[in-house]
Amino acid sequence: MTMNTDIAIYMTELGRAAREASRAVASSSTAARNQALLSMRDALDGARAELAQANAADMARGRDNQLAPALLDRLELTPARIDAMLEGLTQVVALPDPVGSITDMNTMPSGIAVGRMRVPLGVIGIIYESRPNVTVEAASLCLKAGNASILRGGSEALASNQAIASCVTQGLSAAGLPQAAIQVVATADRAAVGELIAMPEFVDVIVPRGGKGLIERISRDARVPVIKHLDGVCHVYIDEGADPDMAYAVALNSKTQRYGTCNTMETLLVAQAEAATVLPRLAQAYSDAGVELRGCENTCALLPGALAATEEDWSAEYLAPILAIRIVSGLDQAIDHIARYSSQHTDSIVTRDHPRAMRFLREVDSASVMINASTRFADGFEYGLGAEIGISTDKLHARGPVGLEGLTSQKFVVLGEGQIRT
Amino acid sequence: MTMNTDIAIYMTELGRAAREASRAVASSSTAARNQALLSMRDALDGARAELAQANAADMARGRDNQLAPALLDRLELTPARIDAMLEGLTQVVALPDPVGSITDMNTMPSGIAVGRMRVPLGVIGIIYESRPNVTVEAASLCLKAGNASILRGGSEALASNQAIASCVTQGLSAAGLPQAAIQVVATADRAAVGELIAMPEFVDVIVPRGGKGLIERISRDARVPVIKHLDGVCHVYIDEGADPDMAYAVALNSKTQRYGTCNTMETLLVAQAEAATVLPRLAQAYSDAGVELRGCENTCALLPGALAATEEDWSAEYLAPILAIRIVSGLDQAIDHIARYSSQHTDSIVTRDHPRAMRFLREVDSASVMINASTRFADGFEYGLGAEIGISTDKLHARGPVGLEGLTSQKFVVLGEGQIRT
Numbered sequence: 001m002t003m004n005t006d007i008a009i010y011m012t013e014l015g016r017a018a019r020e021a022s023r024a025v026a027s028s029s030t031a032a033r034n035q036a037l038l039s040m041r042d043a044l045d046g047a048r049a050e051l052a053q054a055n056a057a058d059m060a061r062g063r064d065n066q067l068a069p070a071l072l073d074r075l076e077l078t079p080a081r082i083d084a085m086l087e088g089l090t091q092v093v094a095l096p097d098p099v100g101s102i103t104d105m106n107t108m109p110s111g112i113a114v115g116r117m118r119v120p121l122g123v124i125g126i127i128y129e130s131r132p133n134v135t136v137e138a139a140s141l142c143l144k145a146g147n148a149s150i151l152r153g154g155s156e157a158l159a160s161n162q163a164i165a166s167c168v169t170q171g172l173s174a175a176g177l178p179q180a181a182i183q184v185v186a187t188a189d190r191a192a193v194g195e196l197i198a199m200p201e202f203v204d205v206i207v208p209r210g211g212k213g214l215i216e217r218i219s220r221d222a223r224v225p226v227i228k229h230l231d232g233v234c235h236v237y238i239d240e241g242a243d244p245d246m247a248y249a250v251a252l253n254s255k256t257q258r259y260g261t262c263n264t265m266e267t268l269l270v271a272q273a274e275a276a277t278v279l280p281r282l283a284q285a286y287s288d289a290g291v292e293l294r295g296c297e298n299t300c301a302l303l304p305g306a307l308a309a310t311e312e313d314w315s316a317e318y319l320a321p322i323l324a325i326r327i328v329s330g331l332d333q334a335i336d337h338i339a340r341y342s343s344q345h346t347d348s349i350v351t352r353d354h355p356r357a358m359r360f361l362r363e364v365d366s367a368s369v370m371i372n373a374s375t376r377f378a379d380g381f382e383y384g385l386g387a388e389i390g391i392s393t394d395k396l397h398a399r400g401p402v403g404l405e406g407l408t409s410q411k412f413v414v415l416g417e418g419q420i421r422t
Numbered sequence: 423m424t425m426n427t428d429i430a431i432y433m434t435e436l437g438r439a440a441r442e443a444s445r446a447v448a449s450s451s452t453a454a455r456n457q458a459l460l461s462m463r464d465a466l467d468g469a470r471a472e473l474a475q476a477n478a479a480d481m482a483r484g485r486d487n488q489l490a491p492a493l494l495d496r497l498e499l500t501p502a503r504i505d506a507m508l509e510g511l512t513q514v515v516a517l518p519d520p521v522g523s524i525t526d527m528n529t530m531p532s533g534i535a536v537g538r539m540r541v542p543l544g545v546i547g548i549i550y551e552s553r554p555n556v557t558v559e560a561a562s563l564c565l566k567a568g569n570a571s572i573l574r575g576g577s578e579a580l581a582s583n584q585a586i587a588s589c590v591t592q593g594l595s596a597a598g599l600p601q602a603a604i605q606v607v608a609t610a611d612r613a614a615v616g617e618l619i620a621m622p623e624f625v626d627v628i629v630p631r632g633g634k635g636l637i638e639r640i641s642r643d644a645r646v647p648v649i650k651h652l653d654g655v656c657h658v659y660i661d662e663g664a665d666p667d668m669a670y671a672v673a674l675n676s677k678t679q680r681y682g683t684c685n686t687m688e689t690l691l692v693a694q695a696e697a698a699t700v701l702p703r704l705a706q707a708y709s710d711a712g713v714e715l716r717g718c719e720n721t722c723a724l725l726p727g728a729l730a731a732t733e734e735d736w737s738a739e740y741l742a743p744i745l746a747i748r749i750v751s752g753l754d755q756a757i758d759h760i761a762r763y764s765s766q767h768t769d770s771i772v773t774r775d776h777p778r779a780m781r782f783l784r785e786v787d788s789a790s791v792m793i794n795a796s797t798r799f800a801d802g803f804e805y806g807l808g809a810e811i812g813i814s815t816d817k818l819h820a821r822g823p824v825g826l827e828g829l830t831s832q833k834f835v836v837l838g839e840g841q842i843r844t
Contacts, residue, residue, distance in 0.1 A: 023761060027785045100784060106806060112795050114805045119787065121817055204817055225647070225818045246840035253842035339445060350840075361835055362522060363449045365541065373534050373838025382843070383536045383834060384528060395543055395626055396647045397818040400834040412805060412822040413783055414770075416795025418668035420675035421804070 007187065011195035014150055015202025017180035018123045022148035025181045026120045030097040032175045037140055040171030041089040044082065044136070047167050051077055054163035055132070062156050074130045075157055085136045092140045095386045098404045099146040102413060112419050116410040120146030122204040124407060125196045127152045127218060129210040132160035138207070139168055139182045141389050145407035148181045150203065152196055155188035162186060197222040207402075209390055227402060230393045231317040232262030232345035234375045237334040237360070238278055239351035240271040246372060247278050247350045248285070253374040254348065256289045260319045262391060263346050263368075263378040267314060267324040269334045275302055275327045291321040298327040314341040331356050335363050342366055345393055346378040367393060367400035429609065433617035436572055437624025439602035440545045444570035447603045448542045452519040454597045459562055462593030463511040466504065466558070469589050473499055476585035477554070484578050496552045497579055507558045514562045517808045520826045521568040524835060534841050538832040542568030544626040546829060547618045549574045549640060551632040554582035560629070561590055561604045563811050567829035570603045572625065574618055577610035584608060619644040629824075631812055649824060652815045653739040654684030654767040656797045659756040659782070660700055661773035662693040668794060669700050669772045670707070675796040676770065678711045682741045684813060685768050685790075685800040689736060689746040691756045697724055697749045713743040720749040736763040753778050757785050764788055767815055768800040789815060789822035 025033070044051070055077040062072050098118050105115030124147045126138040135151055142149035153161040165184035172181050185192050197206050197218055206226045208218045219226050236254050238247040254265035270279060275298065283303045286293060293299075294313045295306035306325065313324040314337070328334045338347050348370035349360040357371045368378040378401065380388025385403030392398045398406035447455070466473070477499040484494050520540050527537030546569045548560040557573055564571035575583040587606035594603050607614050619628050619640055628648045630640045641648050658676050660669040676687035692701060697720065705725045708715060715721075716735045717728035728747065735746040736759070750756045753771075760769050770792035771782040779793045790800040800823065802810025807825030814820045820828035 023785075023787075026787065027781075108804060108806050110799065110804060112792075112799055112804070117783065117791075119784075122787070225816075243840070249840060249842050257843050348836075359449075361539065362541075363445075365445075365448065365544070366833065368834040368836060369539075370534075370836040371838060372840050373836050374842045376843040377532065377534055377836060377838075377841070378834070382530060382532060382534070384530050394647075395831045399831055409817045409821055411788065412790040412800070414790060414792040414795050414799060416793060416799075418665070418671060418772075418794050419799070420671050420796045421679050421798040 007189050007191040008195055010187065011185075011192055011199065012202075014183050014185065015123070015199045018148040018150050018183060019202045021178040021180035022120070022122045024178050025143065025148050026099070026122075026146045028146070028177060030099075032177060033097070033143055033146070034093045036143060036171045036175035036177050037089050037093050038171075039174035040136070040140070040168050041086045043167035043170040044164070045086055047163065048079070048082060051082060051160065051163050054159040057159045058157055065156070067156060071130050071156070075132070075160070077132055077160055081133055085133050088137055089140055092144050092387060095144060095404060097144065098408050110419055110421070111417065113415040115413050117413045118405075118408050119411050121407055121409050122147060123202060124149045125152070125203045125206045125224070126150070127193055127196065127206065127208045127210070127214070129154045129214065130157055132157045132164060134209060135161050135164045135184060136168070138209070138389060141387055141404060142407060143182060145404045147407055150183050150185065150196060152185040152192055155190070158188050193218070194221065197224055197226075200224050207389055225397070227390065227392050227398055227406065228394055229262070229390050231343040232264070233267065233315055233317050233341060233343040234263055234265050234345055235267050235269055235338050235342055235347045236265050236375060237269040237328075237331075237338070237347070237349045238271060238274055239349055239353060239356055240273040240330055241352050242271075242274060242350045243352060244274070244278050247274065248282055250348065250350050250372065250374050251278075251282055252285050254376060255286065255291060255323050257374070257376045259321050261376070263375050264319070265323070265375050266316060266318055267326065267341065269326050269328050269337060271330050271334070272327055275299075279303060279325070286323060289321065291323050293323055293325055295325040296327055299325045302327075317343070331359060335360065338364055338366070343393060345391070346370065346375045348373055348375050367391070429611050429613040430617055432609065433607075433614055433621065434624075436605050436607065437545070437621045440570040440572050440605060441624045443600040443602035444542070444544045446600050447565065447570050448521070448544070448568045450568070450599060452521075454599060455519070455565055455568070456515045458565060458593045458597035458599050459511050459515050460593075461596035462558070462562070462590050463508045465589035465592040466586070467508055469585065470501070470504060473504060473582065473585050476581040479581045480579055487578070489578060493552050493578070497554070497582070499554055499582055503555055507555050510559055511562055514566050514809060517566060517826060519566065520830050532841055532843070533839065535837040537835050539835045540827075540830050541833050543829060543831050544569060545624060546571045547574070547625045547628045547646070548572070549615055549618065549628065549630045549632070549636070550576065551636065552576045552579055554579045554586060556631060557583050557586045557606060558590070560631070560811060563809050563826060564829060565604060567826045569829055572605050572607065572618060574607040574615055577612070580610050615640070616643065619646055619648075622646050629812055647819070649812065649814050649820055649828065650816055651684070651813050653765040654686065655689065655737055655739050655763060655765040656685060656687050656767055657689050657691055657760050657764055657769040658687050658797060659691040659750075659753075659760070659769070659771045660693060660696055661771055661775060661778055662695040662752055663774050664693075664696060664772040665774060666696070666700050669696070670704055672770065672772050672794065672796050673700075673704055674707050676798055677708065677713060677745050679796065679798045681743050683798070685797050686741070687745070687797050688738060688740055689748065689763065691748050691750050691759060693752050693756070694749055697721075701725060701747070708745060711743065713745050715745055715747055717747040718749055721747045724749075739765070753781060757782065760786055760788070765815060767813070768792065768797045770795055770797050789813070
């Protein structure tokens with residue numbers, strides 16, 4: 001399949017089959033979907049040799065193609081990563097089934113009872129890069145939430161993903177679910193992505209997982225809604241009167257617990273009144289951790305080791321041991337700074353003042369807004385969602401960490417006894 | 423303003439002002455927003471002469487341009503319609519403020535408490551056709567839900583909408599809210615629509631209200647999410663063993679209570695076992711009401727007055743006194759027919775059988791699924807939403823009738839006491 005028309009035909013076939021299968025998955029029992037997940041786990045456990053062989057082929061090809069070491073690392077399926085994949089399936093089985101719950105049922109003046117039933121979205125397209133374990137993770141969450149899925153992994157992981165797909169198919173069959181409930185695209189041709197995001201008749205939503213470039217490209221070209229996750233330019237604001245020890249702990253943890261994650265703090269805002277108290281001690285700790293500091297003029301005056309920040313620093317997502325620091329007059333200026341530069345991902349205030357805490361909570365327009373907690377908590381597992389397909393920086397449908405509920409929708413259900421409208 | 427660059431500059435100004443105003447609206451008190459709505463009502467009440475004059479100018483121009491009588495009717499602002507506009511404002515004031523409520527607050531193993539706070543979407547663009555009263559209706563709902571809005575009405579209603587806009591602005595000012603919280607586009611140039619739907623940096627969501635052509639065009643070209651409402655190809659299925667009187671009443675009301683509405687039944691499905699009992703009586707009633715019947719082969723055999731339905735009839739949204747009728751073997755075939763032809767708007771079953779009722783409820787994938795009730799109930803007011811900005815046939819974000827809640831989003835809020843991630 002090298003010609004685009006062949007790819008279009010192939011993807012249309014996958015789409016039609018997924019749409020067809022989605023009806024069977026949506027009306028399948030929780031028990032059947034859990035059985036499929038457990039059978040997948042067993043199939044993967046029994047196919048460790050095949051998985052290793054396929055992955056070795058991908059790795060060899062990757063080395064030949066001079067993939068970056070970081071990409072090669074993410075591509076590798078070690079026995080420990082296979083264990084984690086199996087454990088992930090067990091965890092998804094243990095999650096409550098979101099489908100079918102009816103809430104907010106109320107009787108109306110006309111006598112009809114109106115409520116909302118949680119239902120699958122239908123067909124979900126997942127587009128991701130090198131890590132083959134995403135195949136199992138994403139497919140299992142889509143299936144648990146009653147959806148069919150079409151997965152398109154990185155071309156460098158094609159053999160690994162096909163080996164995983166074979167186990168997924170066995171699991172579906174063992175539970176009597178259609179094989180098209182989870183389909184892994186079997187071509188490395190990039191045209192497949194273009195087709196997948198342009199079939200609104202077959203695909204209800206696209207979840208891209210990968211770098212900002214991939215997500216921006218997909219969002220721009222998609223003719224299907226996209227649950228997207230762009231940058232995390234996260235802030236901690238240390239308020240006037242904040243507990244200095246708490247401010248120190250939260251600001252240090254938000255930056256240094258991990259550098260490459262989207263919920264890592266990238267800019268620290270400090271109220272003028274606390275700057276002299278908290279910044280020198282924090283600067284020492286950042287310096288010990290090897291974090292480069294880039295400060296506003298007042299910060300640089302206070303911290304001789306800090307470089308002068310430029311305008312670009314305030315909107316930078318470093319994903320690295322670099323931190324921008326700005327001293328602000330107080331809450332108003334902090335909120336204004338966040339409104340201007342934040343990517344609306346996660347922002348936190350450290351404060352002892354209740355009215356200011358509540359203003360920050362209400363007025364900061366980000367997916368996660370925190371009081372006295374590390375930004376690193378912005379995560380589906382830490383939020384008790386049980387799983388995470390991604391973190392949405394959109395406002396519609398799903399905002400913040402997206403778990404099973406984000407892979408469902410709600411329809412209205414009306415129970416009557418023959419009521420008619422007059 | 424006739425050149426597209428001028429329009430682009432003008433719309434960018436509106437967008438930037440709306441984005442700026444949206445922060446003030448989002449953090450305004452419920453009392454201030456209600457005060458603005460009441461002041462708008464008073465301003466409109468005091469401007470009846472100006473409204474009549476502006477509307478007369480639109481009507482005269484419409485007659486000169488030979489607008490269709492139906493369009494002219496919708497364009498007219500009679501005293502009764504102005505009364506209804508004022509009454510609508512009073513009702514929106516009485517609705518509970520959706521903004522700021524925090525739900526699902528739970529303490530996690532880490533000690534942080536995680537909940538969800540309902541927040542405005544930000545800036546909402548409304549694109550609509552001739553009826554000038556939509557200006558007040560849509561603007562008031564957006565404002566009540568804490569959003570700024572940009573409204574683009576039909577060019578034929580430009581003078582009426584500008585007269586209304588002046589009252590809206592007075593209301594905002596009286597309550598100390600920024601005038602850019604509600605902006606009515608002051609040009610008839612169609613390029614304004616193209617700009618409005620392509621400013622993701624300033625507009626968070628577009629709600630088009632109008633015919634299918636308008637909505638399809640906007641959905642295709644928008645670079646902003648669209649809450650869209652396409653066709654209503656609604657079904658009633660009369661199940662085996664259904665109460666014949668209830669079946670008669672629901673099927674008659676679903677078709678004949680109003681013909682031009684999206685929740686009107688367009689296809690009636692009848693279980694084979696009930697066809698001879700219910701169809702002749704229904705056919706008589708439809709015939710008395712002047713409804714043309716187009717049936718499947720079995721229907722035509724039973725009802726000599728019915729025309730033979732073609733394949734196109736099964737997916738037709740007549741919006742007229744025409745009804746397609748198909749006799750099916752039972753529930754499975756009814757669900758299959760609906761899966762194939764329904765526009766996923768509203769579908770209803772008339773039944774006495776509980777397991778089949780529950781299967782219909784679960785397996786029919788429409789925005790509203792009903793048991794023993796007229797499809798005509800699919801409506802924000804009948805569902806107790808208190809208001810309706812539209813009915814969504816999308817699955818993401820809002821599905822079915824969209825009230826104030828659909829104009830909001832939820833963010834995560836985290837309350838800690840200095841917790842850090844380990």
